[in-house]
Amino acid sequence: MAVATQSGIERSSVIISVFSTTPGIGKTITAxxxxxxxxxxxxxxxxxxxxxxxGDVLNYLKLTSVNTVAGAxxxxxxxxxxxxxxxxxxxxxxxxxxxxxxxxxxxxxDAYQTDVQIVTNIINDLNYFDYVIIDLNSMFSALNLAMxxxxxIINYIGVIDFLPALKNYKIGYDTxxxxxxxxxxxxxxxxxxxxxxxxxxxDVERLLGEPFYHKLPNDYPSVKKxxxxxQPLMFAAPDSKLTKSFDELVGLYTNRQRTVLPEEKVTxxxxxxxxxxxxxxxx
Amino acid sequence: MAYKVVVVxxxxxxxxxxxxxxxxxxxxxxxATYQNERAALGQxxxxxxxxxFINVNNESMLNAMSAFVDTFSGAxxxxxxxxxxxxxxxxxxVAGATGCILKPFSAGDILEYVQLxxxxxxxxxxxLITFFSPKGRAGRTTLAALLSLLIADKTGERxxxxxxxxxxGDLPMFFDLAPKRTLVDATQDIKLLAPLTLAPxxxxxxxxxxxxxxxxxxxYAELVAPESLIEVIMMAKNIFRYVIVDLPAGFNPLSLxxxxxxxxxxxxxxxxxxxxxxxxxxTMEMFDSQADERRKVHTVFTRVNPFTEEQRQKIADxxxxxxxxxxxxxYRMISVANSGRLAQGLPDDTLLMKTISAxxxxxxxxxx
Numbered sequence: 026m027a028v029a030t031q032s033g034i035e036r037s038s039v040i041i042s043v044f045s046t047t048p049g050i051g052k053t054i055t056a057x058x059x060x061x062x063x064x065x066x067x068x069x070x071x072x073x074x075x076x077x078x079x080g081d082v083l084n085y086l087k088l089t090s091v092n093t094v095a096g097a098x099x100x101x102x103x104x105x106x107x108x109x110x111x112x113x114x115x116x117x118x119x120x121x122x123x124x125x126x127x128x129x130x131x132x133x134x135d136a137y138q139t140d141v142q143i144v145t146n147i148i149n150d151l152n153y154f155d156y157v158i159i160d161l162n163s164m165f166s167a168l169n170l171a172m173x174x175x176x177x178i179i180n181y182i183g184v185i186d187f188l189p190a191l192k193n194y195k196i197g198y199d200t201x202x203x204x205x206x207x208x209x210x211x212x213x214x215x216x217x218x219x220x221x222x223x224x225x226x227x228d229v230e231r232l233l234g235e236p237f238y239h240k241l242p243n244d245y246p247s248v249k250k251x252x253x254x255x256q257p258l259m260f261a262a263p264d265s266k267l268t269k270s271f272d273e274l275v276g277l278y279t280n281r282q283r284t285v286l287p288e289e290k291v292t293x294x295x296x297x298x299x300x301x302x303x304x305x306x307x308x
Numbered sequence: 309m310a311y312k313v314v315v316v317x318x319x320x321x322x323x324x325x326x327x328x329x330x331x332x333x334x335x336x337x338x339x340a341t342y343q344n345e346r347a348a349l350g351q352x353x354x355x356x357x358x359x360x361f362i363n364v365n366n367e368s369m370l371n372a373m374s375a376f377v378d379t380f381s382g383a384x385x386x387x388x389x390x391x392x393x394x395x396x397x398x399x400x401x402v403a404g405a406t407g408c409i410l411k412p413f414s415a416g417d418i419l420e421y422v423q424l425x426x427x428x429x430x431x432x433x434x435x436l437i438t439f440f441s442p443k444g445r446a447g448r449t450t451l452a453a454l455l456s457l458l459i460a461d462k463t464g465e466r467x468x469x470x471x472x473x474x475x476x477g478d479l480p481m482f483f484d485l486a487p488k489r490t491l492v493d494a495t496q497d498i499k500l501l502a503p504l505t506l507a508p509x510x511x512x513x514x515x516x517x518x519x520x521x522x523x524x525x526x527x528y529a530e531l532v533a534p535e536s537l538i539e540v541i542m543m544a545k546n547i548f549r550y551v552i553v554d555l556p557a558g559f560n561p562l563s564l565x566x567x568x569x570x571x572x573x574x575x576x577x578x579x580x581x582x583x584x585x586x587x588x589x590x591t592m593e594m595f596d597s598q599a600d601e602r603r604k605v606h607t608v609f610t611r612v613n614p615f616t617e618e619q620r621q622k623i624a625d626x627x628x629x630x631x632x633x634x635x636x637x638x639y640r641m642i643s644v645a646n647s648g649r650l651a652q653g654l655p656d657d658t659l660l661m662k663t664i665s666a667x668x669x670x671x672x673x674x675x676x
């Protein structure tokens with residue numbers, strides 16, 4: 026599959042953005058484990074941490090790096106001709122699994138200065154990877170919308186244990202539809218699906234009018250182990266039900282015949298709401 | 309009993325208009341009029357007035373407001389304004405006067421303003437308290453809501469809650485409200501509003517507490533201009549003794565602007581993975597880099613477990629700043645908020661309520 030984008034590049038990599046409308050419900054864990062799983066299958070993967078102000082990808086993998094999105098932006102502005110995105114990537118490697126990471130800025134000030142178009146260009150430059158996984162934060166900001174625009178798949182994740190969270194999941198889904206993202210592109214993923222709760226998954230599906238694409242079980246001990254050891258679940262808790270569930274999700278996303286139709290076009294929204302919200306959020 | 313009114317107004321036409329309308333109403337008796345503040349301060353006492361109208365667009369009259377408050381301590385002292393001016397209104401409030409009224413006004417307006425400013429509480433400047441959290445899911449909204457209820461209950465003064473988490477505000481849901489007017493309406497109408505007409509945009513939650521709701525849908529967030537939100541907040545300070553603002557997560561023009569004018573900013577963090585303390589540290593450093601002399605930024609950690617001084621020190625060491633407030637976990641909180649019954653609160657004897665109650669006392673003491 027090759028798709029013409031705004032900047033005229035033929036993109037061949039699959040971009041999966043991990044998005045939610047409630048913070049703290051497992052976006053980063055999902056992004057990391059998708060990346061590790063895809064890398065394990067032999068794909069070339071880059072994980073971009075675009076939760077710019079408070080990104081946790083490096084934290085959760087116990088990695089440090091001074092090369093971040095902020096540095097990439099500076100380099101792209103200063104020496105566009107010499108810019109190589111690979112200079113700003115950090116590698117995660119364990120056993121036979123390795124993937125690249127584009128870390129979030131170290132300083133809030135840098136995060137605040139980030140330009141949506143430049144970040145979009147940087148992500149476009151990651152085109153030599155098979156998969157680009159993008160970890161976003163939980164709002165409809167100009168940056169997030171730009172990333173959702175160029176994504177092949179929106180992995181829209183929610184935890185439905187709390188009424189306000191359900192409201193925000195439903196409103197967020199309606200808003201994605203309102204922004205004319207194809208329903209086929211939005212994959213509803215329920216996290217902590219089997220935890221004890223007041224709200225039933227079936228009721229949520231009725232409310233959304235869509236079934237969940239995948240359900241991740243509640244497995245706090247394994248997640249805790251993963252964060253404490255700085256390893257993806259496949260190494261920190263190889264036999265856990267959550268690890269298996271992530272493996273299934275990776276399976277769904279690697280079956281290109283089923284998940285990515287050849288005629289599927291990447292939407293590039295210009296102007297309208299997008300530019301309005303860009304002005305409002307200022308980044 | 310009619311109010312005994314003194315009008316202090318340097319503009320002859322304006323003075324005539326005010327006196328004319330007051331004379332038509334049985335509720336008011338004009339006992340004296342003055343064209344400068346010195347004459348009024350010297351002589352008005354002879355008539356035992358209990359209501360003043362003072363033209364605060366006139367700078368020397370504005371500067372004399374605190375002298376009027378001292379000299380006529382039992383009286384209602386209203387500043388009259390040509391157009392609403394948040395900075396003049398602020399000065400009037402700092403002087404300890406009753407408040408401001410927009411010209412032209414009717415006899416009915418006067419009675420309503422006196423009522424509005426009386427139930428507001430002490431004639432002192434409002435305290436603006438904001439709740440900020442780096443990433444969200446920190447208990448920020450719950451804490452803001454419970455604190456509002458407790459402050460209103462303890463002081464009998466008016467408290468406003470403003471849900472400025474524009475895309476995904478949860479406060480209306482916590483209180484099971486579906487307000488017809490939201491921040492979108494208030495910010496778009498603000499140029500045409502005065503305290504009396506802004507007040508109905510706030511919906512009663514419980515005795516003494518009202519809510520200005522977040523927009524109904526995330527895409528309406530862009531309709532709320534940050535500078536209009538500031539105007540709404542500044543006007544709300546005239547109607548309420550405490551204005552509590554729940555902000556969206558992270559740094560954005562809106563949260564930064566509101567924090568800039570706040571008296572107190574609570575950086576709210578809940579520890580899950582442990583890295584939240586680092587996020588709070590980054591946040592504190594960001595606020596530090598643009599701080600004025602007042603130390604107004606306070607750290608709050610929610611669901612602290614174990615709830616001990618040792619744990620407080622442990623967090624403080626990692627944070628590099630003191631932990632100003634620690635809030636314990638309370639499992640019942642989720643089901644209370646889930647059912648839209650937050651206004652009923654929790655039993656007073658729970659550790660959570662005791663802790664937030666102590667926090668409320670501190671805020672009240674600082675505002676006295």
